């Protein structure tokens with residue numbers, strides 16, 4: 158039998174006249190020394206814990222919270238611990254180490270000292286929390302005690318944030334707070350005596366009856382007390398409803414409130430504070446890592462508790478806001494994820510830019526390491542425009558928002574990096590989320606706010 162061979166003219170021969178003799182066995186790379194620790198290193202991760210209880214509900218507060226109630230608090234803490242366990246069992250979570258966290262609310266210290274101890278103990282024993290992880294917690298001057306402060310310190314929490322609002326007695330009265338500035342100062346001294354070195358206080362501008370002089374007084378007291386961080390917020394517009402009801406002096410004009418911002422930014426800068434997020438100031442080295450690192454470096458965040466927002470496995474999402482449905486979902490063994498979005502690669506890049514700018518600066522090399530792109534080239538037009546407006550400065554290391562002018566417009570600057578389709582898109586908390594809330598019945602009878610409860614903000 159004879160074998161005949163035919164020569165077929167294969168079209169790709171025109172493209173590849175010679176067959177490549179190198180047999181592909183892996184993706185080409187330049188090799189560098191690698192060790193076992195690097196190969197198996199756990200990646201950093203953060204955690205946000207929401208405690209939706211307050212001992213006294215503030216009149217003008219937009220946050221999800223409930224009057225502290227012994228039974229509800231106990232049931233909630235069981236659910237929260239179960240949610241932690243549910244996360245802890247997942248391999249993706251086990252591949253990470255918790256390096257930072259934030260415990261907010263509500264008022265986390267509305268919990269008792271043993272409850273705080275139990276919750277933190279459960280979290281640390283279930284998740285891989287790194288020794289020395291950077292954790293912050295919120296409190297109010299009336300909800301903190303030596304016992305609670307000691308528990309927090311023993312559990313490794315190093316930064317505490319107190320809602321003070323003002324050191325002027327009349328203004329405290331106008332926002333419905335215990336109007337004794339000495340008590341506020343004493344709570345700060347107590348935290349220092351207990352061992353807290355990093356103490357943040359929240360102050361408010363735009364309060365009824367506030368003047369530039371009284372605002373300066375509050376800032377002076379805060380600086381003299383030696384706190385390491387000061388954040389300030391504008392008293393909320395709808396607080397004016399209470400102004401009419403209670404015949405309070407008017408809130409300052411908007412132009413005066415704007416001047417109060419610039420005045421405070423300049424004063425705090427002169428006194429050694431650095432600005433971040435626009436209205437937060439910290440002594441060097443005391444800025445919380447939670448926002449700075451998790452935002453600009455794209456560190457995943459586990460959300461715990463109702464309304465908590467998280468960012469895991471390329472999804473941004475937030476938890477069921479209704480506490481009853483939250484508890485039921487968790488107790489059924491599921492994660493209480495309510496709504497969210499898959500983040501594509503290009504959105505992740507923009508997200509890092511937006512949140513990095515919000516933190517005040519974006520490092521070029523770190524950004525390239527995380528996303529593999531040079532943001533200075535990618536966003537050349539936006540960056541040039543912001544430089545021309547003197548809102549940012551740039552050098553070969555990256556960009557930095559200029560203070561105080563740029564800090565004041567920080568949100569405007571951040572939005573320059575939104576994709577065009579989202580330029581006028583509202584934040585999630587401003588969006589109508591009702592369609593996404595599950596329709597299962599609420600299993601719990603919740604405590605409602607007493608009708609005559611009226612107060613200013615204790616914190617935030």
Ligand code: SF4
Pocket residue numbers: 210211213214215218219220222262263264297613614615616617
């Ligand atoms: S502002 Fe007042 S009501 Fe709102 S979370 Fe803080 S303490 Fe609670």
